[in-house]
Structures are given as C-alpha cells and as structure tokens.
Amino acid sequence: MKLHRLVLREILHRRLSFALGVASASVAVACLVAALAVLQKHDARTEQIVAAKEVETQQQMAKLEDDYRKLMLKMGFNVLILPKDQNLSDLYADDFASKYMPEEYATRLARSRVVTINHILPSLQQKVKWPEHERTVLLMGVRGEVYLQSAQQKPLLEPVAPGTMILGHELARNLGLDAGSKTKLLGREFTIAKVNTERGNKDDITVWINLAEAQELLGKPGLINGILALDCTCDALDRLGRIRPEIARILPDTQVIEYASQALTRAEARQRAATEAQASIQREKENRGKLRGEREALASVLVPVVMAGSAIWIGLLALANVRDRRGEIGILRALGLRSRQILLIFLGKAILIGLGGAGLGYIAGRAIGVLWREAPGAAPLHIAFVDPRLLLLVLVAAPLLAALASWLPAISAAQQDPAVVLREE
Amino acid sequence: MSALLRIERLCKSYAGPTGTVSAVNEVSLTISAGEFVAVQGPSGCGKTTLLLAAGALLQPTGGRVVVNGQDPYVLSPGARAQFRAVNVGFVFQQFHLVPYLDVLDNILAPTLALDTNGGARNRAFALAERFGLKHRLRHVPAALSTGERQRVALARALLNQSKLLLADEPTGNLDEHNGQLVLRCLAEFAQSGGAVLLVTHEPRAGEHASRIVQMQGGRLR
Numbered sequence: 001m002k003l004h005r006l007v008l009r010e011i012l013h014r015r016l017s018f019a020l021g022v023a024s025a026s027v028a029v030a031c032l033v034a035a036l037a038v039l040q041k042h043d044a045r046t047e048q049i050v051a052a053k054e055v056e057t058q059q060q061m062a063k064l065e066d067d068y069r070k071l072m073l074k075m076g077f078n079v080l081i082l083p084k085d086q087n088l089s090d091l092y093a094d095d096f097a098s099k100y101m102p103e104e105y106a107t108r109l110a111r112s113r114v115v116t117i118n119h120i121l122p123s124l125q126q127k128v129k130w131p132e133h134e135r136t137v138l139l140m141g142v143r144g145e146v147y148l149q150s151a152q153q154k155p156l157l158e159p160v161a162p163g164t165m166i167l168g169h170e171l172a173r174n175l176g177l178d179a180g181s182k183t184k185l186l187g188r189e190f191t192i193a194k195v196n197t198e199r200g201n202k203d204d205i206t207v208w209i210n211l212a213e214a215q216e217l218l219g220k221p222g223l224i225n226g227i228l229a230l231d232c233t234c235d236a237l238d239r240l241g242r243i244r245p246e247i248a249r250i251l252p253d254t255q256v257i258e259y260a261s262q263a264l265t266r267a268e269a270r271q272r273a274a275t276e277a278q279a280s281i282q283r284e285k286e287n288r289g290k291l292r293g294e295r296e297a298l299a300s301v302l303v304p305v306v307m308a309g310s311a312i313w314i315g316l317l318a319l320a321n322v323r324d325r326r327g328e329i330g331i332l333r334a335l336g337l338r339s340r341q342i343l344l345i346f347l348g349k350a351i352l353i354g355l356g357g358a359g360l361g362y363i364a365g366r367a368i369g370v371l372w373r374e375a376p377g378a379a380p381l382h383i384a385f386v387d388p389r390l391l392l393l394v395l396v397a398a399p400l401l402a403a404l405a406s407w408l409p410a411i412s413a414a415q416q417d418p419a420v421v422l423r424e425e
Numbered sequence: 426m427s428a429l430l431r432i433e434r435l436c437k438s439y440a441g442p443t444g445t446v447s448a449v450n451e452v453s454l455t456i457s458a459g460e461f462v463a464v465q466g467p468s469g470c471g472k473t474t475l476l477l478a479a480g481a482l483l484q485p486t487g488g489r490v491v492v493n494g495q496d497p498y499v500l501s502p503g504a505r506a507q508f509r510a511v512n513v514g515f516v517f518q519q520f521h522l523v524p525y526l527d528v529l530d531n532i533l534a535p536t537l538a539l540d541t542n543g544g545a546r547n548r549a550f551a552l553a554e555r556f557g558l559k560h561r562l563r564h565v566p567a568a569l570s571t572g573e574r575q576r577v578a579l580a581r582a583l584l585n586q587s588k589l590l591l592a593d594e595p596t597g598n599l600d601e602h603n604g605q606l607v608l609r610c611l612a613e614f615a616q617s618g619g620a621v622l623l624v625t626h627e628p629r630a631g632e633h634a635s636r637i638v639q640m641q642g643g644r645l646r
Contacts, residue, residue, distance in 0.1 A: 334515050
C-alpha cells in the first residue's frame with residue numbers, strides 16, 4: 001500500500017472535515033480571483049469609456065465646428081480700417097500698414113455711435129528689429145478698447161499696461177522669456193505680463209505693448225496705422241458694402257477691408273474645444289484611476305484578511321485532524337513509518353485541500369467577476385473565463401498556503417512519541 | 426536455538442509529579458526462536474513498558490535490548506523505525522486498526538513503511554484466509570466483531586514475516602473462543618521458528634506459552 005491511498009481513504013472517511021477545508025480555501029481563492037477579475041473588468045471598462053469619450057469628442061468637435069461656422073455667418077464680422085492711401089498689396093506683403101492716421105479717428109468713430117460696430121481697437125503695428133535679442137518682430141501698440149457707450153461695456157481686449165509687454169508664444173519660447181521676467185526693447189525696459197498660447201500665425205512672433213509707448217519708440221506720436229472694428233452686425237448679405245459708406249461718412253480718408261479673423265476665431269474655438277475635450281478625457285482617466293486605486297486598496301485589505309482567516313481555519317482543521325488520529329499515528333509509527341512519512345500524510349491532505357479549494361475558488365471567483373457589473377444597468381463587459389496564468393497561480397499558491405497552514409499540526413503529528421500514545425490508548 | 430530477543434538489565438524510569446518513577450528495574454530476559462514467553466503480573470507492574478522497550482519503541486534509561494542481533498537504540502530514529510518494520514510485529518489489546526481502511530488495507534498497512542512489498546498482497550490474502558477473514562476483506566473495522574478485529578491485527582503483525590512478535594494483552598477484550606484462537610495462533614507462530622513475548626494477566630496464557638515469568642514492581646521474579 002502506498003501513502004497516497006491512505007490519504008485518499010482518510011479523506012473519504014472524514015468527508016466533512018475535508019469539505020470544510022476545501023470550502024475555506026475556496027473562499028480565499030474566490031476572493032482573490034474575483035478581486036482580480038473586477039480590477040481586470042475595471043481596466044477594460046476604463047478603456048471602453050475613454051475610447052467612447054474620444055469618439056464622442058470627435059463628433060462634438062465636428063458639430064462644434066459646424067456650429068461656429070453657422071454662428072459666424074449669422075453673427076457679426078470684423079473689419080480693419082486703414083488710411084485711404086494704404087496700398088493693400090504692401091499690407092498683405094508686410095503684415096502691417098505703412099501709412100498712418102491720427103489716433104483720434106478711433107475716438108471719433110466711437111463717438112459717432114455707429115450701430116453696426118460693437119468694438120473698436122486702434123493699433124500701431126510695425127515690423128522692427130529687436131536689437132537686444134537680434135531678431136525681427138512684429139511690434140504692436142494697443143490701448144485696449146475705445147468704448148462705444150460706457151466704461152461698463154464688457155471689453156473684448158484688455159489694454160496693455162505701460163511698462164509691460166505681452167509676447168507671442170514662439171517668440172517667448174525662442175528667447176527663453178517667461179511671464180514676470182524683464183527685458184529691454186529698443187532701450188526701454190519692460191516686464192513681461194503674459195505669454196500667449198500658441199496660435200499658429202503671426203501673433204506667435206508679435207510683441208504687444210502700450211500704444212503710447214509704441215508711438216514713442218517708433219517716433220509716431222499720436223498716430224496709428226489701423227483700427228479693428230470687431231463684431232460688426234449687419235443684416236444685409238453684402239455686409240461690407242453696407243458698412244463701408246457708413247464709416248466713410250465719419251472717416252472720409254480711410255478705407256475698410258474685412259479682417260480675416262473668422263477662420264482664426266473658429267480655429268481658436270476649435271483649439272479650445274479640443275483642449276477642453278482632452279482635459280475631459282484626462283479627468284475621466286484620473287477619476288477611473290482613483291476608483292481603481294480605491295478598489296485595489298479594498299482588495300489589498302480584504303484578500304489578505306480572508307486568506308489569513310482561511311489559513312487559520314485550515315490550520316485548526318489540521319490540528320483537530322491530528323488529535324483525532326493520535327492512536328492511528330501511534331500504530332503507524334509502531335509499524336515502522338518514519339516521521340517524514342507521517343508529515344507527508346498530513347501535508348498531502350493539506351495539498352489536496354488547497355487543490356480542491358483552488359479549483360472551486362477559481363470557478364466561483366471568475367463567475368463572480370464575469371457576472372459583476374460596475375453599476376446596475378451598465379453594459380455587460382466580457383472577460384475570458386479561463387485565464388491560464390491566473391489558474392496556474394492559484395493551483396500552485398493555494399496548495400502551498402494550505403500546506404503552510406497545516407505545517408505546525410503536521411510537525412506535531414510527526415513528532416508524536418508512539419510509545420506514549422500506545423500506552424495511553 | 427539463537428536468541429531473537431535479549432534484554433539485559435533493562436531499566437526504564439519516568440519523571441513523575443512526586444519524583445522519578447521506576448517502571449522497569451534491572452530486568453533481563455532472553456527469548457530464543459521457537460519460544461513463547463508470557464509475562465504475567467498485576468496492572469502497573471511494568472509489563473507494557475517492558476514490551477515497548479523490547480519493541481524498539483521506548484528508549485530505556487539503562488540496560489540494553491538486542492533484537493535479532495541488533496541493538497535498535499543505537500540506530501537513528503528513521504533507521505530504528507525501518508528496523509521495527511522488518512523485525513518486530515505488534516498486537517495490542519485495543520487492536521489499533523486504522524478506522525478508515527478496510528480489512529485488506531489494514532493487513533497491508535505495514536507495507537507503508539517498506540520500500541518494497543514483494544508479495545505482500547498475496548501474503549495478505551493468505552493471512553485473511555487463515556484467520557477466517559476472506560469474506561470481510563472490504564469491510565472497515567467498525568463493521569467487524571471484536572474477535573475479527575483482533576484477528577485482523579494479528580494478520581497485520583504477521584504480514585512482514587518478522588521473527589519477533591510482541592503482544593500486549595491481546596485477549597483482554599475477547600471472549601473465550603476468540604481468546605483461545607489468538608493464543609493458539611501465537612503458539613503456532615513460535616512453533617514455526619518465531620519468538621513471542623506476551624504480556625498479560627490472562628491465566629489461560631499458560632496453556633500455550635512455553636515459559637511464564639512473573640513481574641512485580643518493575644522486576645521479574
């Protein structure tokens with residue numbers, strides 16, 4: 001007869017004790033497998049949510065762009081008022097007007113209460129050499145908005161305070177300048193109030209300063225070379241045809257062209273929407289990550305506690321088994337079995353308990369994981385029932401843990417003195 | 426006749442609550458092949474201690490035990506267990522059968538200790554037949570009568586064909602018929618060249634034993 005036959009016979013004889021051991025191991029294994037399955041499902045769900053969010057964002061972006069296009073058509077448009085003698089070819093070639101007009105024109109236009117114009121922005125713009133940094137930039141002097149009605153009007157553009165400048169993105173990056181740092185322009189010191197975000201146009205190499213300071217630096221006191229009239233509202237289809245005579249009536253020695261800012265505005269809006277969408281996806285990822293962390297934390301407490309409880313229970317069952325079989329151990333030792341063989345009898349049983357628990361626990365835990373849904377009514381998410389690596393892990397770990405839990409009782413059985421047992425029995 | 430069991434000035438004492446208790450004191454006994462020696466005496470006189478020490482189960486505190494020419498107590502615990510499996514058979518009053526093994530497996534239990542069990546299964550069947558257990562081979566001990574249980578224990582003790590049989594009150598729980606059957610079997614074993622040490626206070630033992638020694642207070646008289 002071999003030891004394994006003895007072990008199997010004993011298991012069949014004490015079925016309840018064995019079943020309780022297997023049940024305990026199953027609970028521990030099921031807990032571990034279910035926790036891992038839930039986390040696996042969580043990850044799959046996260047991927048699903050993020051992918052759906054990305055698709056949704058793309059759809060929203062397309063819709064947003066369409067909406068902007070329609071809005072821009074229905075709402076106002078922007079015009080640029082230039083000196084009458086400004087050659088438009090030069091303007092498009094140089095990116096700034098080479099002719100000048102009095103700054104007072106902006107005030108006059110504002111006071112005229114032109115109903116089709118909502119915002120007036122005078123500016124002095126010129127391409128200059130920035131000697132301190134040895135590069136050419138577009139210098140723009142602005143004074144903010146010339147109010148049409150009152151100072152309570154919501155400004156479209158904040159003025160640039162004297163002594164400060166705003167830098168385009170590319171310029172700041174190339175020169176290594178940040179908001180708050182100081183720099184010199186044409187011999188005058190300025191504090192950088194702000195660095196604009198990337199716009200992908202000439203704004204990225206533009207320096208904005210206060211209009212009065214620009215006039216001083218460029219030697220153009222009281223002069224400007226453009227007035228941006230923004231958010232012009234006009235019901236007529238030929239909006240430019242309607243607004244031109246109105247402005248010509250007030251500022252006769254000027255000309256009016258449409259300022260190509262609709263596309264820019266649309267692009268900026270699209271960029272903002274895209275940024276917001278990315279931020280939203282990132283927030284979703286962070287929230288999911290946080291939820292995963294909480295679930296992981298719960299599992300990292302629950303699983304060891306259940307495993308420890310299971311190990312203690314298996315250890316107690318083994319101890320009771322050793323006590324029940326005291327006489328049997330005595331006679332087996334008398335018949336010549338060595339301590340090592342007695343140890344193997346008890347550890348063999350523990351290993352079978354672990355194997356049984358691993359099998360049943362895996363099935364139960366995986367079933368829980370497969371059936372589990374994040375929220376009532378959530379879309380079902382499929383995970384494979386058989387995960388070979390996990391199955392192998394529990395088939396190795398559970399018998400090992402059960403054997404460890406039974407180790408001390410098995411040792412005590414192996415060390416029993418047969419003479420003492422036989423004399424007492 | 427060669428001595429299969431030689432006990433020389435054997436002493437065994439235990440630490441008790443009131444000091445050291447001497448269970449066996451300066452006992453010497455030799456049993457040769459073919460001898461059936463019965464040790465009789467009142468309860469607590471040291472009979473079982475003598476038997477366990479003779480069976481390489483209980484390390485003496487003094488003296489020497491030689492079984493089949495070998496002192497088992499100079500061996501390592503593992504080697505001593507193996508020595509026991511090969512050289513000594515035991516029969517106890519309480520039978521000590523393994524409760525979840527059937528009759529055949531209980532008879533075969535000594536083979537658990539051996540690396541090889543050449544022909545053990547055939548010997549087990551033969552022993553079962555000899556002791557009238559053939560129709561009970563698949564029954565567990567709980568389904569057997571006390572006489573049958575002792576016969577299973579006897580068959581188990583004989584399976585490994587050891588030369589020395591140690592029996593501790595084997596008839597204590599048996600009726601007249603079964604008691605006689607067991608004693609007769611022990612006598613037959615001795616007659617076939619084995620040696621039997623029986624400890625008992627059973628008066629009938631004298632009818633079968635070749636020698637009876639009395640024990641009292643840990644000493645042989």
